[in-house]
Amino acid sequence: MLEQVIVAGFGGQGVLRIGQMITYAGFAEGKEVTWAPSYGPEMRGGTANCSCVISDEPIGTPVLMEANSIIVMNLPSLHKFEPVVIEGGKLFINSSIIKEKATRTDISVFYIEASDIAAEAGNALGANMVMLGAYVAATGIVQLETLYDLVKQTFTGSKAKFVDSNIECIKAGAEAIKALV
Amino acid sequence: MAKKLMKGNEAIAAAAISAGATHFFGYPITPQSELIEYMARELPKAGGCFLQAESEVAASYMVYGAGGAGARVITSTSSPGLALKQEGLTYMISAGIPCVVVNISRGGPGLGNILPAQSDYFMCTRGGGNGDYYHPCFAPASVQECVDLVRHAFDVADKYRMPVLVLGDGMTGQMMEPCEIPPRQEVKADKPWAADGNHVARGEHNRINAMDLQADVLEAKNEDIQRRLKEIAETEVMYETVDVEDADIVFVAYGTSSRAVKNVLSKAKAEGLKMGLIRPISLWPFPTEAFDKIKKDCKAVIAVEQSCGQMVEDVRLAVLGRWPVEFYGRSGGNPIIPDDVLKMAKDILGGK
Known part of the structure; x- marks a missing residue:
């Protein structure tokens, strides 16, 4: 198994966090993992992306030229990364924000109204967790339960109150995939 | 731990x-x-x-x-x-x-x-x-x-x-x-x-x-x-070698570049091509001795760096004219493209 995924969007949308959660989950399940951020003069509102590799074998470069899966959270990221998906790969689009459709016909495209779903789940800032849930449900790269455990480990102390709403967002993302396939 | x-x-x-x-x-x-x-x-x-x-x-x-x-x-x-x-x-x-x-x-x-x-x-x-x-x-x-x-x-x-x-x-x-x-x-x-x-x-x-x-x-x-x-x-010399003894092309790369070259090696292996890697871990002292493992009829030694060509000078000194030395580099912060490196190696094998 070799999964190469790029997550991209505006700075502040939590795209690096999506990648970290995928990486942490792969690590928790005993797989080889790398996570590498795009690294420039990034800021809130600018563009950000990260590359993650989850594998059964030792990993070569953490810098991806192509990916099995792409998660995009804004329009510039769709334009930039749609060509990078390998044939037969998966493209996850936050269609609450991106109103354009993908043009590729040789890949599977999943439109997730992530921001709306997150708001309905009571966590307006949880669109990234919705996309994470959708990605994991569609690819099966890691178990959803692993993500729930990670959320519980991530939000502790005064932030423990965010555990339930983030898990709800992940579940809602996974449900959205079930409705699509 | x-x-x-x-x-x-x-x-x-x-x-x-x-x-x-x-x-x-x-x-x-x-x-x-x-x-x-x-x-x-x-x-x-x-x-x-x-x-x-x-x-x-x-x-x-x-x-x-x-x-x-x-x-x-x-x-x-x-x-x-x-x-x-x-x-x-x-x-x-x-x-x-x-x-x-x-x-x-x-x-x-x-x-x-x-x-x-x-x-x-x-x-x-x-x-x-x-x-x-x-x-x-x-x-x-x-x-x-x-x-x-x-x-x-x-x-x-x-x-x-x-x-x-x-x-x-x-x-x-x-x-x-x-x-x-x-x-x-x-x-x-x-x-x-x-x-x-x-x-x-x-x-x-x-x-x-x-x-x-x-x-x-x-x-x-x-x-x-x-x-x-x-x-x-x-x-204090330190290095890693991968499949060097049998290789028709030997790459030399360190740090981040060596990770990209490992992707090149996997792709080459899948195509039945014999390629290897010398990865210097100590850059000084440079692992000159690792080059003695390369076979006589190896076609080329290729230095791969995210620079305009610096380590390649040490590679030439280590090779001492025994094999042709080539260079692949990117600069400005751009990454090594494994497919481009593989193509360069295949062109050399194909006599281009």
Whole structure:
């Protein structure tokens, strides 16, 4: 198994966090993992992306030229990364924000109204967790339960109150995939 | 001891603390700022001294002072910052002061940019300051190797009484991988030369000095430096080889570039092509002996670097005309493209 995924969007949308959660989950399940951020003069509102590799074998470069899966959270990221998906790969689009459709016909495209779903789940800032849930449900790269455990480990102390709403967002993302396939 | 996911920058800092470092002096610069941030937070908790200097030059002389007093001391920076530290480095060579210097390099020349690059090879392997010297330089390719090499660097520095450089790049520093940090060791290295007030009788003193006005005195110092460098060259070489013996094409790459070349090797293997890799871990001393494993009718040795061609000069010296030497490089912070490297190798095999 070799999964190469790029997550991209505006700075502040939590795209690096999506990648970290995928990486942490792969690590928790005993797989080889790398996570590498795009690294420039990034800021809130600018563009950000990260590359993650989850594998059964030792990993070569953490810098991806192509990916099995792409998660995009804004329009510039769709334009930039749609060509990078390998044939037969998966493209996850936050269609609450991106109103354009993908043009590729040789890949599977999943439109997730992530921001709306997150708001309905009571966590307006949880669109990234919705996309994470959708990605994991569609690819099966890691178990959803692993993500729930990670959320519980991530939000502790005064932030423990965010555990339930983030898990709800992940579940809602996974449900959205079930409705699509 | 459990593995955890860490950024290279944080892992280097954690490794230094685990190696018993007691002092850190530095000045923030991207893309190594997580390192200094981690040190600011964690070194005082371990009983150590963290101090942000007013400049890189000042930081390098704080290292000189602490190291001269016998402390386990480290500083870290990125490319333009290391250029500034070169004065302190050559003074520490002269004064015989052990320390660890980390360079998480970025695009150059000049202020360049903050993207990963390998264009500091010359500065890090040739003795970047004035005078006759080299110093050891180790190049990690993974976060775990960041940990292992930083810990090793402290021991090498103490053993030979000189600065040891650890050279990563923006990708090594920023990427996150699993690693294991050993528990902190308290080091009581015997440093009878140190200016710590403990080693000489009253009325005598240890001198930590970078100036010798008498020709014979300075020549004797240079001979001592060269003697230690010769011993390092004979005993501290580190490298990894992959499938070199049977290879029709041998790549030479270190650090981040070597990771991209490993992707090239997998693709080549899948196509039935015989390609191998020499990965220098010690850049100085350069692993010349690894090249003796290459078979006589190998078609080419290709240096792959994120630079315009620096290590390739050492590759030519190691090859000594036995095989054609080619070069693939990217600069400006751009990554190595494995498919382009593979195509270059296939073109050579195809006689193009």
